Amino acid sequence: MxxxxxxxxxxxxxxxxxxxxxxxxxxxxxxxxxxxxxxxxxxxxxxxxxxxxxxxxxxxxxxxxxxxxxxxIQSGRFFGWVMGGTLPAAMAADWLVSAWDQNTGLRFATPAAAAIEESAAAWLLDLLHLPATADVGFTTGATTANFVGLAAGRQYLMDQAGWDLEGLGLSGAPRITVFAGRERHAAVDLALRYLGLGACVPVDADAEGRIRPDALAEAMEQQPGPSLVVLQAGNLHSGAFDPMKEAIAVAHDRGAWVHVDGAFGLWAAVSPVLRQRLAGVELADSWATDAHKTLNVPYDCGLAIVSSPEAMRRAFSIHTSYFIATDAGPGDPFEKVPELSRRARGIPVWAALRQLGRNGVIAMVEGLAANARALAKGLAAIPGVEVLNDVVFTQVSVSFGSDDRTRRVTQRLMAEGAVWMSGSSWRGRDILRISVSNWSTNADDVETSVEAVRQALEAEPEA
Structure with a gap:
């Protein structure tokens, strides 16, 4: 034996x-x-x-x-960065993924992992109200998901220009101009660096960080030619969403590929209450989000969604004699991510969705937004606290007067450890940034957190 x-x-x-x-x-x-x-x-x-x-x-x-x-990080009082906790079914499924040890690259070799991920992908597209014909790749995180979407866009634009990207590379290729809002996440710039596309053209945004469609149109008129436009679903500090329908129309009128960085905010699309803030997002060409943020599955799990499977697979597919490839419509998993070997990240996603059901996903997303509003309301009632953003989703940005006092209060909160909220800088001011991402956060956590801020503020008077 x-x-x-x-x-x-x-x-x-x-x-x-x-x-x-x-x-x-x-x-x-x-x-x-x-x-x-x-x-x-x-x-x-x-x-x-x-x-x-x-x-x-x-x-x-x-x-x-x-x-x-x-x-x-799994605590209901962790608000430092956009990091979810872990749903029970997702955690247990992740243990099974390690035990099964499936290298999820080839559909033929690991049929269970491939089929379960395909099921999760179909559920996700339906929940997010994105095209059912889109391809979904399970990546390490939102940075890599942005990389995948932008790589597919680069491939599409090069094909449109008649340039053999695979054979000739980028040297001498038509220049692709990338346009993105001034308040884009740095992960977008990192993905562009990986792809050799250079720095983007920053487009003016409004007071909440939303890209201005008129400014986008003006910028694109000044630099015509092949272009990628990056929009944002969930600003890092305000949680605000770019005006999708208007901005996508501007971009598509000029032949651009539109990519949406929706690391945490794309999940608002599942909610009948919140979806209006993302009206038109389904008209984009690619989308990036994280399941280990708002969906609360274990690290790591990004989601790269591309409306054109052909562009995605041309960018990432490879053919070699020892692969047993599939001719099936869904394609092989490795054709949708920048990895030939990876763990079955989509299985915990399937388990999380199966545990929650459609109504549970909606309730969780709406609950996160409700907790953010409750935190903002409780904090705004404390003398000396200023909530700086319109709380439209899960982000709250707060000032305690001077930059010095804001830094001191933030440092005290982190040192005392009852809650965890991180510092940042926004609109030229130092702030305390609160990200509500954990499924387990409840009213008691909100109350405890507001009280912790009150005590830290009292212990750090204005100099």
């Missing part, structure tokens, strides 16, 4: 105990880590031992070493 089950059993049992203990501690533990990276490093062995260690003992050692350096 194979010793394989016995080889894993003890280690997995210890992992289960430590995982359960961790999850049980999250609601009451400080959100901040107790140790910094140097303190954790000081506890690690400086030299790899010569002899082997029992797997279960390794798991015990790992859990003990890591625990004081862990951020309670």
């Amino acid at each position: 194979s010793a394989l089950p016995e080889a894993y059993g003890a280690a997995l049992e210890r992992a289960m105990v430590h995982a359960t203990d961790w999850l049980a501690s999250v609601p009451t533990r400080p959100v901040r880590p107790q140790y910094d990276a140097d303190q954790v490093a000081s506890s690690l062995l400086p030299r790899l031992p010569d002899e082997a260690t029992e797997a279960a003992d390794v798991v015990d050692e790992l859990a003990s070493l890591a625990e004081p350096g862990l951020m309670a």
Whole structure:
């Protein structure tokens, strides 16, 4: 009999105990880590031992070493960045993904993983009200999802110009001009750098960070030719959405490919209440979002959605003799992402959607937005607090008067650890930025968080 089950059993049992203990501690533990990276490093062995260690003992050692350096990102009081918690079914499915160890590249070789991801993709397109014929790739995150959408756009535009991108590369190719709002996320610039497209033309935005369609039209008139337009569903600081219908019309009238960076905000499209803020988003050519943000699946899981499967697959497909390719309509998973080898990221997505159901996804998204409004209302009632943005989705930006006081209050909040909210800069001011992303955040978390801010503010008077 194979010793394989016995080889894993003890280690997995210890992992289960430590995982359960961790999850049980999250609601009451400080959100901040107790140790910094140097303190954790000081506890690690400086030299790899010569002899082997029992797997279960390794798991015990790992859990003990890591625990004081862990951020309670799953806490309902974590608002530092746009990071969701993890839904129970998604976490359990992710464990199965590791156990099954499927290299999700070829449909023929890993049919279960491919079929489940295809099911999740179809559910997502339906929920987000995007074209049912679009391709969906499961990437590492929104940065890579933006990369995929923009790569598909680059391929499409080069094909339209009659340029052999695969054979000739970019040297001597027609210049593609990229237009994006001044308040775009830096991940867009990073993706453009990866693609060799250079810096974008920044387009003026309004006070909430929304791109101005008239400014876009003017900028595009000044620089005609092949172009990509990047729009934003969910501003980093205000949560605001670019005027999709108007901006897409401007871009398409000039032959541009339109990509939507919707890392967290694209999920507003699932809600009958919030969807109006994204009116026309389905008219774009590609979209990027994260499932490990608003959908609350484990890291990592981005979603790259492209309306033209041909452009996506021309950008990422490769043919080699040892692949057993499929002629099926859905295509092979590797044709939709910049990886030949990857874990089955779409399986936890399927599990999260299956756990929640359509109504549950809608309720969760609307609940996140409601918690953001509740936090903004509670904070605005505190003397000395100014809410700077229209709270239209899950982002709240706050000032405590001077930049100096705002920084000090932010630092105190992070040091005390009852909640975690991060500092940033917006409209030329230092701010406290709050991102509501966790499915488990409830009214008690909101109340506790407002009180934590009140106490930090009182402890840091204006100089």
